[in-house]
Amino acid sequence: MTQFIYGLLLYIFLMLPPVADLVESIMITHMHMQMPLLVISGMLMGGILKSRFPRFFEKWNSNGIPGITLFMIIVIYWTIPRTMDEALTLQSVEIWKFISLPFLAGIPLRDSWKKLSEAGKNIIIIIFTIKYFGMGALYIWTPDQLCNNYLLIDQLTLGWGFVTTAICLVIYLVYTYTVDPSEYE
Amino acid sequence: MAIPYNRKTSAINEKTNKVLGVNLDDARISKSYLSVAFIALLLGGLLGLLQGLNRAGVLELPVWLNYYQVLTAHGLLLVVVMSAFLTIGYFYAGLSHTLGGLLPKVRKIAWTGFWMKIFGFVLVVIPILMNEASVMYTFYPPMAAHPLFYFGLVFIVLGVWALSIGAFINVAHWRKNHKGQHLPILAFFATGVFVLLVGATAFVAVEVLFMIIPWTLGWVDTINVMVARTLFWAFGHTAVNIWYLTAVSAWYVIIPKVIGGFRWNDYLTRVVVIALVIMNITGGFHHQIIDPGISLPIKFMHVFMSLAIGFPSLMTAYAMFRVFERTGRRKGGKGALGWFKKLPWGDVRFLAPFIAMAAFIPAGAGGIVQSTNQLDQVVHNTMWVVGHFHLTLGMTVVMTFFGISYWLVPHLSQRVLTPAMNKLGVVQTVIWTIGMIIMSFSMHTAGLFGSPRRTSFTTYGDFSATLGWDPYMAAVGIGATLLLIAVILQVYAVFNMMFFAPKGETEFPIAEVEPGETPTPYMTERWGVWVVVMLVVIAMAYVLPLTDMIVNAPPGSPPFKTW
Ligand code: HEM
Ligand SMILES: [Cu+2]
Numbered sequence: 001m002t003q004f005i006y007g008l009l010l011y012i013f014l015m016l017p018p019v020a021d022l023v024e025s026i027m028i029t030h031m032h033m034q035m036p037l038l039v040i041s042g043m044l045m046g047g048i049l050k051s052r053f054p055r056f057f058e059k060w061n062s063n064g065i066p067g068i069t070l071f072m073i074i075v076i077y078w079t080i081p082r083t084m085d086e087a088l089t090l091q092s093v094e095i096w097k098f099i100s101l102p103f104l105a106g107i108p109l110r111d112s113w114k115k116l117s118e119a120g121k122n123i124i125i126i127i128f129t130i131k132y133f134g135m136g137a138l139y140i141w142t143p144d145q146l147c148n149n150y151l152l153i154d155q156l157t158l159g160w161g162f163v164t165t166a167i168c169l170v171i172y173l174v175y176t177y178t179v180d181p182s183e184y185e
Numbered sequence: 186m187a188i189p190y191n192r193k194t195s196a197i198n199e200k201t202n203k204v205l206g207v208n209l210d211d212a213r214i215s216k217s218y219l220s221v222a223f224i225a226l227l228l229g230g231l232l233g234l235l236q237g238l239n240r241a242g243v244l245e246l247p248v249w250l251n252y253y254q255v256l257t258a259h260g261l262l263l264v265v266v267m268s269a270f271l272t273i274g275y276f277y278a279g280l281s282h283t284l285g286g287l288l289p290k291v292r293k294i295a296w297t298g299f300w301m302k303i304f305g306f307v308l309v310v311i312p313i314l315m316n317e318a319s320v321m322y323t324f325y326p327p328m329a330a331h332p333l334f335y336f337g338l339v340f341i342v343l344g345v346w347a348l349s350i351g352a353f354i355n356v357a358h359w360r361k362n363h364k365g366q367h368l369p370i371l372a373f374f375a376t377g378v379f380v381l382l383v384g385a386t387a388f389v390a391v392e393v394l395f396m397i398i399p400w401t402l403g404w405v406d407t408i409n410v411m412v413a414r415t416l417f418w419a420f421g422h423t424a425v426n427i428w429y430l431t432a433v434s435a436w437y438v439i440i441p442k443v444i445g446g447f448r449w450n451d452y453l454t455r456v457v458v459i460a461l462v463i464m465n466i467t468g469g470f471h472h473q474i475i476d477p478g479i480s481l482p483i484k485f486m487h488v489f490m491s492l493a494i495g496f497p498s499l500m501t502a503y504a505m506f507r508v509f510e511r512t513g514r515r516k517g518g519k520g521a522l523g524w525f526k527k528l529p530w531g532d533v534r535f536l537a538p539f540i541a542m543a544a545f546i547p548a549g550a551g552g553i554v555q556s557t558n559q560l561d562q563v564v565h566n567t568m569w570v571v572g573h574f575h576l577t578l579g580m581t582v583v584m585t586f587f588g589i590s591y592w593l594v595p596h597l598s599q600r601v602l603t604p605a606m607n608k609l610g611v612v613q614t615v616i617w618t619i620g621m622i623i624m625s626f627s628m629h630t631a632g633l634f635g636s637p638r639r640t641s642f643t644t645y646g647d648f649s650a651t652l653g654w655d656p657y658m659a660a661v662g663i664g665a666t667l668l669l670i671a672v673i674l675q676v677y678a679v680f681n682m683m684f685f686a687p688k689g690e691t692e693f694p695i696a697e698v699e700p701g702e703t704p705t706p707y708m709t710e711r712w713g714v715w716v717v718v719m720l721v722v723i724a725m726a727y728v729l730p731l732t733d734m735i736v737n738a739p740p741g742s743p744p745f746k747t748w
Contacts, residue, residue, distance in 0.1 A: 022482055028729050029486070157732040164724035168717055175713040184360045185707065 007044025011102060014038060024088060027147070027154035028161045035078055035101055042106020050111060057111050064115030067108035068124060074105040079135060081146040088149045122176065129169040136162035207693075211281035212597040214295045216683060218274030219594060221303070222267045222586075223679045229262035230672035237624070237665025239642050240658045252641030253319040253748055258310070260322030264578065265341070266306060268428040271586045273298075273348055275431065276375040278593060280352060282693045283369035284359040291351040298347030305340025308333050319748045321639060323417060324397075326408045329744030332401045335393050342386045342393075349379040360710075367705055370454065371695060374434035376712060377458045378427055384466050384719065385423035392416035400744060407741025411478045411734045418469035419727070425578060426465050426494070430458070432585035435538060436505055439589070441696035443534045446512030448696035449504040455709040457497045457504075463719045467726035468494050471556050475565045483730050484558065490726065491556045498549060505542055533610030534602075534694075537588035540618050544580035548573065551629070566639075569632025572625040580621050584614065587675055592691055594682040601689035602682065609678055617671035624664025631657035 013019060014037055023034040050057055061067040077083055078101065086093040113121065139159030145152055232255045238244035239252055246252050277295060281287050287295070311333060312318035318330035356368065356376055368376065392413050400408045437457075441448040448454070470487035473479060513524020529535045551573045554560045564570060591610050595602050632638070636654040645651040 022485070026482060026729065032725055153733065153736055156736060157729050160732050161725070161728045164728055165721060168720045168724060171720065172713075172717045175717065179713060183364070184357075184710075185365050 001048065003044050004048040007041045007046075007102075010037065010044065011041040014041065015098065027084070027150040028158045030084060031079065031158060032161050032165070035075075035097075038098065038101035039075070039106040039109065042102025043110040044106075045102065046107035046110040049107060061108065061111055061115070064112035064120070067112030068116060068120075071105045071109045071112065072124070072127070074100050076131070079131075085147045085149055122173065125169055125173060129166050129173065132162045132166035132169065136160070136166060207597060207599060208281055208286045210292055211277070211287045212599075214287070214292065214299070215274040215278040215281070215593075216597050217299060218270045218277065219590070219597075219679065220683070222270035222274060223590075223676050225262045225267040225270065226583075226672055227676045229259050229267060230669050232256075232259040232262070234665045234669040237662045237668075241660075241662025241665075242642050242644075242655065242658065243662060246641070249316075251316065251319070251748075253321070253639075254313055254316055256639060257313055257319050257321050261309065261313075264322060264425065264428075268424075268578070268582065269302075269345070271589075272378065272428060272431045275435075275586075275589060275593060276352070276371075276378060277348075278597060278693070279371040279434075280355055280375055283372050283695065284355055287351075288355055288358055291355045294347050294351035294354070298344040298351065300344075301340050301347060302344035305337045305342075305344060308337030308340065310337075316748070323421065325417070326397060326400070326410050326413045327742035327745045328747055329397075329401050332398065335398050335401060338393050339390070339398075342390050345382050345386050349383045352376070352379045365707070367451075367455075367707075367710060369695075370448070370451065371434060371438050373455060373709075374430070374438070374458055377462045378430055378434075380712070380716060380719070381423055381427050381430070381462055381465055384723070385420045385427065388416045388466075388469075389420035392420075407743055409734065409738050409741050411476065411738075412731065414473060414476060415469070415727075415730065415734065418472040419466050419723075420469070422469035422472055423466045425574070425582075426461070426468065428578065428582045430461055432538075432541065432582045433457075433461075433501055435585050435589055436501065436542060438696060439592075439694050440505075440535065440538055441508050441512065442694035443532065443592075444509070444512050444529055446508055446515065446696065447699040449508050451698045451702060452705040452709065453500065453504070455705060457500055459709065459715050460497045461494065462715060463722055464490065464494050466719070466723050470726070470730070474556070474558055474561045478734060479730055480733070487726070488556050488558070492553070495549065495553065498545075502542075502545075531607075531611065533607050533614055534588050534591050536611060537591075537614045538585045540614060541581045541584035541588070544576050544584070544621075548576035548581055551576065564632055566637060567632035568628045568636045568638050571638045572628030572632060575621060575625045575628065579625070580618075584617065587614070587617070590675070590679050591682070592694060594679055595686060595689075595691040596693050598683045598686070599688060599690065600682060600686035601691055603686060606678060606682065606686065609674060613671050613674040613678065616667055616674070620664045620667030620671060622664075624661050624668065627657040627660035627664065631661075 014023075014034060020034070023029040057067075078097065083093070087097045088094070116124070136159045139146070139155050139162060141159075142155070146155055235244065235246065235255050236252065236259060239246055246255065277287070309318070312331035313334070315331070318324075318334040320328045320330045320334070324330060324334070352375055356372060359372070360366075360368065367373070396408055396413055396416075399405045437448055437454050467487070468491045470479070470484070471491040474484060474488075509528060510524050513527040516524075516527040518524030518527040528539075551569075555564060555570070555573065587610075591602055591607070594600075631654045634654055634657075636651070636658070642658075644655075
């Protein structure tokens, strides 16, 4: 219950117009701060749903794969430049963002992550690593402005944000690959 | 997954350490670090007195040792040398004690690191003495010192890395032999501190190696000043927070034992450490609130990050008073405040760190003032700031270290703290407290009136508005004099306890958790994950401003010798 309240507070905080305006005014904070925080708010709120409707999650997401697929679709959708642009221009898309990220990405992520095998988790992380390097390259090297609402420098910054995040993911993968937890735990 | 608590292991460790006593090879390492630290305190304190007397207007410094040489050395000696050597000496003693001795390989690494740091420091000192490096401890470009100065810094950083690697090796070795157990709490703090040390010094290494050295050697013509400052503060901010975290470790782990109580909840203690490690480095931006070239939204978000670090500090304050209250009540303290009287006020091992904690109340409040853009406009680069960090470092951190020295030095030297030495310690604590209160109060006040920091004595042509600062600056001189007396007492105490005090056993006080506490989840031990989270936070915080500073950079600056 406390988790749910924290999640809800975070969700409401992110919805406050000054907060939303501030983070959406900068491309990288829009994508790498607001969106992940929305997912996290959904994860925090999701616990209560899981305990209320265990049957539903058991039935539709018994091995975690449907949930994680939904999560991936939603998240990848929101890394497309066009979708970010639309969220700024169309109110309905903005609302869609605030619904899809917590409820269609956050909640399934929470329900699925623990159900995945170690290999499954690592595959997801590898997919994200590759994708982040790719997006980074795209944003760093395209000479054109990809969004109507953001300048080239915003784009470049976001590109480096993707690359540095991808590097962190690589470090994590190297860590899980080289350090065998059974030696310590 | 929860593992039945580690009381058993600490009991075993305690037993082995009781039988074997302190490991003499390990003790020699820690004693060397502590000796260097207290010599640095003596020298730094002496220079501090010179500065204080100069600013009070009673001492004119000779041309061969001018104010800015002294100030550069004072800053480096105290904030880089003394603090780092104390932290390392203390945590290596802690690792040796709680992990059942250092590995021979780690001992070698520790000595290598020691000599690298000393060598680096010698390289740094030479140009300072020659007045070729009066750039203050922040060495902001475009002020450029003699290249030797920067090479020295590189060796100091390499030394820090050696010691961190040594600590990690020892911790990993212990964990392999104690599968599924939680790292003993002091070693846990040490791990966090060494992780942060590596993270912090990485930034300054990039600044020095890839920006400043090529520039002072003339390989490149100009330097990007904003980037250099940003990299510096990622280091500088984190460094002082590391010294603070070291002090905090003693509050959580040592003080409860000294007063005969239990320590605070193990799980939450570890969470505080992890939170401080993850969120720390990005706080560096609060030193750049007045810097141009960082956009307002970014500054705003970084204020948020800085204040977030305040949260674990508030948890610490709560934790400490809870431990004190419980212990005082257990000893029969009655009523709302009766427990307060039951605390061992006459014991310097408690008194000094207690005053250190109390000093953090005004110090933390001042820190919040400085994090607030509008208020910082008033106090930035004034004596206020100097007053602030003499509270945080000069009281909170250093007095905790002083308190530690009264059991750690005898423990390492197989001697005892005599009642007479304890009394000397109490006197020392009182003098230091009075001196620091006088000095920092007057520094804060003079700063509010506008007196700039890092400025040798001047009356500004007897300009009336600035003459009003003089009484406060005179008080700085008085405080400085008292402080030097306290420094001499403290250094005397340390070397007396190291070489002359009566022989005997002194315990390494480590408190136990309260009986019946719920076990700590194993999650806290996954340092690999915490490090990755820390890196992600750093990436998020730095990518934006750095890209902006690099892409929209001005032409850059050639080196200047402004003195
Ligand atoms: C004997 C005790 C001490 C005295 C009398 C003293 C006095 C002073 C004075 C007068 C200044 C110069 C202010 C200015 O012109 O801007 C100063 C600067 C400074 N002090 Fe101390 N101090 C003492 C102890 C310490 C300790 C224990 C620390 C840290 C652990 C410390 C760290 C610093 C730093 C970092 C500076 C700033 C240097 C700079 O601006 O580059 N001091 N101190
Ligand atoms: Cu700071």
